[in-house]
Amino acid sequence: MQTANKLWQKASTNIDQRIEAFTVGEDRDLDKRLSRFDILGSMAHITMLKEVELLTAEECEKLKQELGQLYTLAEQGQLEIETGIEDIHSQIELLLTRKLGQTGEKIHSARSRNDQVLVDLRLYFRAEIEQIVNQVNALFQLLQKRSREHKDNLMPGYTHLQEAMVSSFGLWFGAFAENLVDDLQLWLAAFKIINQNPLGSAAGYGSSLPINRQRTTELLGFDTLNYNVIHAQLGRGKTELQLSFAIASLAQTIGKLAMDICLFSNQSFGYVQLPDSMTTGSSIMPHKKNPDVFELLRARCNHLQALPQQVLMITQNLTSGYHRDFQLLKAAIFPALDELKSCLDICHYGIEHLQIKAVDLYSERYQMLFTVEAVNELVKAGIPFRQAYREVGQAVENGDFSYQNPLDHTHEGSLGNLCHQQIDEKFQEVVSSFDFSKIASALNQLLTV
DSSP: OOOOOOTTOOTTOOOOHHHHHHHHTTHHHHHGGGHHHHHHHHHHHHHHHHHTTSSOHHHHHHHHHHHHHHHHHHHTTOOOOOTTOOSHHHHHHHHHHHHHTHHHHGGGTTOOHHHHHHHHHHHHHHHHHHHHHHHHHHHHHHHHHHHHHTTTOEEEEEETTEEEEEEEHHHHHHHHHHHHHHHHHHHHHHHHHHSEEOTTOTTTTOOSSOOOHHHHHHHTTOSEEOOSHHHHHHHHHHHHHHHHHHHHHHHHHHHHHHHHHHHHTSTTTOSEEOOGGGOBOOSSOTTOOBOHHHHHHHHHHHHHTTHHHHHHHHHTTOOSSOOGGGHHHHHHHHHHHHHHHHHHHHHHHHHHHOEEOOOOTTSGGGGGGGHHHHHHHHHHTTOOHHHHHHHHHHHHHHTOOOOOOOOOOOSTTBTTBOOHHHHHHHHHHHHHTTOHHHHHHHHHHHHHO
16 A cells, blocks of 8 residues: 655555554654754755755745744644654655645755754754753752862761771762763763764765755854765764763763762661652551662663663664664664753752761761871871881771871862862863854844844
8 A cells, every 4th residue: 555745755656554664663753853953954955055046035935934834833842743754854845845836845955864864863962962961050050069068077988888088078069060070071072073064965975956065054053064975974873872972971970979879878878868758668668768769860870871882783884874774763862862851850859959967977986987097197297108007007906096186188179178169160161162052043043034
């Protein structure tokens, strides 16, 4: 039985419906996310086509008016893909053709669905990255705030899950804040790869039509373009891989923070506590107050850290040029971006409400945390480090080690010098490099022309 409205379909072409169902898969549902971005790409494309005289001014104006109306529908979530229509690109072209006849058919000149999908994805990923960077910014500010608030609240530090040295809640919160700086460096790298214009590469081998690819680069707010048309197509899969590494890195930071909170809220540790309203109970044990929110946050972040391997498995051993395998990347990446945003949101909420409990590290229970402090005091008195180490070690073995002196940490990043300002500056330097305002300005101008 023949299906209708495929951009590639010939008059004599029939396709088996079972084959269509398998090959289209989830694409129609996933494509709804791309509707606004497909319209933006088309607006830039027809503006350029007019300027190189492949469209008349009148044709371009009519197309822009219709695309503007479709953009409003897409923003409101009302642009649907009709039954029998293969994807969002086909749907938009069909609507234009219904309204404008042959003028609507001209919109695809010098384009392939390959570069159309590429530009849609990059515009979509840019918008998603902006949301995530904003969420990371908010979480960073919160962690720094809590670090400043609790810079003098001591807690044990651990190596090998054994009590090791004196730490503080300020040091702990601040560590995860600075970790977000490193995560954003990866996001910035992915953003720079994404923020290149593939439009005009067509099916990966360019076009004999006299298009101006630099013009669409400007109109869509890209930093630069993928010059080599095959290179533009090689970006499919590679772009998602770089993005997946950024997702996994940020997920690792959040997951480790969640694990610490699960551990530190355990009664045997008792350093932090969640409000009762954020815990769950047991069907049999009346006393239980479980940190399920952070356990699930940990699990979701573990799930996200598997994403790069998933992308690699979909794309490995593919030659240059387009392959239908790439379609499955959307089903991997799109939900992952949703999940990451959800994790960032609940992590921020959880940290905001996390209660810090006082820990008396000078009590007999925690005396061993101060052995290094005792060694260092002997070193400052002129005793060689190895001799000081042996003396304190002997006191520990004899059971007569004790320490009650105040701490004296002064170097950068230590307990007494958390370098909040320097970490703030480091973070802001990375955030400002994204320059989302330039993109917003270009797209706003494109929509108002």
